Amino acid sequence: MSDIRSFSDKTKADDKSIGFDFQYYYFLYRILNLKTGQTVGLEVKDDVHSELDADFNILFQIKHTVKKNAEGGAIALTELDTDLWKTMRNWSEIIIDKSEGRTGVPQQLDYVRKTEFHLVTNKSLSTKNEFIAKIVEFQDGMCDVNTLQVHLKYLEEKTEDDTIKGYIRTVAKLEKTVLDAFLRHLKFELEVDDIIQRCKQALREKIIAEDKIDFVFERLDSNIRSENFFTVKNGESIVISFEQFSAKYRRLFDGGRSKQLQYYQFSPEVPADIFAQRFIKRLVEIEDISPDDEEDAVEYTRHKLRMTTLLSRWVQAGDLVQDEVMALHEDVVLRWRNNFRGAFKKCTNSAAVIEVATAILKTLRNERFQLSADQLPTELSNGELYHLSDIGRIGWHQDWKEND
Incomplete structure (x- = not known):
């Protein structure tokens, strides 16, 4: 050579x-x-x-x-x-x-x-x-x-x-x-x-x-x-x-000495088939996004992935313990249930169902959820909603369970 x-x-x-x-x-x-x-x-x-x-x-x-x-x-x-x-x-x-x-x-x-x-x-x-x-x-x-x-x-x-x-x-x-x-x-x-x-x-x-x-x-x-x-x-x-x-x-440096959660900056890689995700299907059902609205689907997926990734990092780093994460999930599910229960009683057609479902989603999207001593930013609060929807714990349409 x-x-x-x-x-x-x-x-x-x-x-x-x-x-x-x-x-x-x-x-x-x-x-x-x-x-x-x-x-x-x-x-x-x-x-x-x-x-x-x-x-x-x-x-x-x-x-x-x-x-x-x-x-x-x-x-x-x-x-x-x-x-x-x-x-x-x-x-x-x-x-x-x-x-x-x-x-x-x-x-x-x-x-x-x-x-x-x-x-x-x-x-x-x-x-x-x-x-x-x-x-x-x-x-x-x-x-x-x-x-x-x-x-x-x-x-x-x-x-x-x-x-x-x-x-x-x-x-x-x-x-x-x-x-x-x-x-x-x-x-x-x-x-x-x-x-x-x-x-x-x-x-x-x-x-x-x-x-x-x-x-x-x-x-x-x-x-x-x-x-x-x-x-x-x-x-x-x-x-x-x-x-x-x-x-x-x-x-x-103040943040490095603080006990508050640190919000690492990263851009998660989205899955190849975005519309195959359960939570995306739930949003399509109520016409929050259309079946070809890839831009919003990618944005919502990133919100979900950032939330789930950060939760995992915080637990691994010892910044959170698992029961604090579970407490967050249970609190958000309860808030969803309080909004969802009885909301569709006066609905007489599919258009009315979609209108109510969209209103519930909008209300919860505007909330900022509490994780331990931290109030989560809107992006991560929304990501929590999408995560819970993706694992089948919450939905928006009155028939969301049957549509699984």
Whole structure:
């Protein structure tokens, strides 16, 4: 089999998509760790950046790989890794950026001393990566910048990749005191492969109940993605402060700490033959919908399925117990019976029967039923009616039982 990868393989969307998602979730993780007066940005000053108190910045370069080692984990960050040296080159160019006024050593030193540079990747640390080992020694005071300059020269000569040679050369060209300050503020966050779990752990640390973690995460994820989309669409930068985050999303966290039922957002898949459902047949009998009114049939089916799915989720999550669900069903059946009993006594023809049946349905559709301590929204209250009709406990036409 040929080892040559096709152009499509080299550019396939899956690899790029997971890289973008990794960057986004790291951004979300940083948001969840914001403190008063701090901000986080996405693709503004770097892949991700954070502005801390006293005009101090942290730049995050985010690198993700789908390549695996023999054990099935992510490959290691090697000493001559393109991700490593491209990142180092990028930061070096930022440090000496003349358009930002950093034309001389004083300005460059002032910038570096107020900035940390973090390479964040799911790659593991190679035991043969002497560069990172020497950075650790340098930051621990075990060697000086001269040692690192010598090692940079060694790496430039060692590699046969002209692109990586150029990257290393750019770093090595930094003025000695600037290079010293830069390398002291260099950080490596390796093996960051559980970024979604890190986000969820941050939610736990905000005193979100364990059974509400996924719910809060899903809503927060959805809302921030939407916010980012509209921000970019409006030509604005994605930057959020602690104060903005708190103001916009406080309700999500309040909901995660509340004992009230959480109404998960989802769109249930409807069955292929919608009109074969018992409750739909009951509605057709009283001409609430016509036999070809697929749009309303789909809408009512979704109401029913959302209600039954949520009841199941709440019971499984421990938010409800089964007797509370049964109490809801019995209460709604009793309300139906109170409206249905004797309603058809004065009906002399089928048109009158349909008129009364429709009136009963309309009355109950306008009610909002009580489930434990919660008053259900109209959609779910209607879904409860359709569910009870579907399992044969209630109907609308005076002869609905005979029509089964």
